[in-house]
Amino acid sequence: MIYNSFDNPGLVKVLTFLQTHNTEYLSGQDLSDVLRISRVAVWKHIKKIQELGYTVESKQKLGYKLISNSELLLPWEITSNLKTKKIGQQAYYFDSIDSTQNQALKMAEDPANEGAVIIAARQTGGRGRSGRKWVSPKGGIWISIILQPEFDISITTLFPIASALALSLAIEKTFLIKPELKWPNDLTIKGKKLAGMLVDVSLESNKIENLVLGVGINFDVNVKQIEKSLKGTPNFYGVASLSEQNQKVKPIQLVQTFLLELEKIYKSLSAKQTKKIISEWTQRSSTIGKNVELNTVDGKIKGKAVKVDEDGALIVSDNNKTHKIIAGDIVH
Ligand code: BTN
Known part of the structure; x- marks a missing residue:
């Protein structure tokens, strides 16, 4: 449906x-x-x-x-009293779909769909970063957002980090807890994964034509079941569910708060206020200042995570040199 x-x-x-x-x-x-x-x-x-x-x-x-009321994230519940100007003012809900991200990518070709959100109760082919699968049973929040950013192409790499910050702020406002931010764009609780972001960008002659942000939030999921089906997946480090923290917050409250935080951060990015975003992300990060080990396309890198630079890249230094890591996964 x-x-x-x-x-x-x-x-x-x-x-x-x-x-x-x-x-x-x-x-x-x-x-x-x-x-x-x-x-x-x-x-x-x-x-x-x-x-x-x-x-x-x-x-x-x-x-x-x-x-x-229903616990489902029905479109009229999303748009009702939503405080944003654009993001989420159109909403689509699917009982079941392969991936909201794939659906949003198709819809993103129509400029009239700017700001639209695609939500599914469950996904049968959910996609994670680096081509991994994203287990998406009922109880989670699986959402993709269609954007046509005004900001410069150079800011695209910072966007997932900024979106993770927006979700962390929304969780803090609704659940009154502060999830950690793990580079590049994970939210964790006690080191276990609570949410992740996936960004697909379509470029046309050096300009962003459209961008689809996919957000997966383990809202009220069976942690054990997901962990079982992800066992053996590379870079897997455990699952957390928000329902373990507080049973009273409704999914709609979190989604509406997130959409508003996202729109604010999106405006800051468009106004090139990247320093503020990086500094807020760093304050909430569980990565910066730690000794880390990463899997990257160039192999394993070990060292101290020093900072995130203006592109969202992680700067890691070991005794001999400084590495700028654009994409990778922290394993420890
Ligand atoms: C990650 O690997 O951390 C990113 C996970 C992103 C999952 C979300 S769920 C909604 C959207 N649809 C998908 O197929 N993937 C994203």
């Missing part, structure tokens, strides 16, 4: 009315009169709303009352 934020006006009308009048019972006739739709349409929408995971109580002679 696919849903988007503009295709189901009747359903959204009924739902919004139930949400804004959730202290009372509303009769089918009243809903029909107020919303100017037939009683049959009201009934069909209520049925669908229930199927989507909302609890709607139905009492004879009294009518309908909304008891609780």
Whole structure:
């Protein structure tokens, strides 16, 4: 099933009315009169709303009352009261898809889809960095965001780091915990992976045509199951789930907060305020200042992680020399 934020006006009308009048019972006739739709349409929408995971109580002679919202990241929930200007103002939700990233890449060709977010409850072919698979069962937040950046091509390499910072700020605001940032763009808790970022950029004559940011967040996943299916994967270092921290935060709160933080950081990048982003990232980093060992295309590199430079590259120094690492994985 696919849903988007503009295709189901009747359903959204009924739902919004139930949400804004959730202290009372509303009769089918009243809903029909107020919303100017037939009683049959009201009934069909209520049925669908229930199927989507909302609890709607139905009492004879009294009518309908909304008891609780759905836990699904449905498009109208994403756009409702979203404080951003552009990012997330269009949303698409899939029950199941191969990869939101692949879907977003197809949609990115249409300029009208700028800012759109593609969300899936589960992915059957989720993609991670360096061609790795990304295990994406129900319970996680699997999301891709279509952007048409104004910023210079040189900033692209900093973008994943900046996005990881945005997610870390959003998690801090909602969960009141501070995940560590692990170079290049992982979020961890006690050294285990909580979230990762994947960026696909399409360039045209030295200009960014579009950019798709893919974000995978282990929100409420079965850690043991994911760890089992990733055992033996190169550079795998364990999985953490946000639900282990706090059960009360709803996925929608985190997504909306993240989209706002991302838009702020995106604006800072466009205004070339890269120093501030690097310094905030460094403060939250579990990498800088540590002795690290990395797998890179040029082989293993060991040394002290000194800093992240203006391109997002990691500067590592050993006794003899300084390495600038553009891509790689920290193994220790
Ligand atoms: C990483 O390897 O750390 C990056 C993981 C990115 C996973 C996300 S989930 C949503 C989007 N769709 C994908 O297929 N991958 C990204």
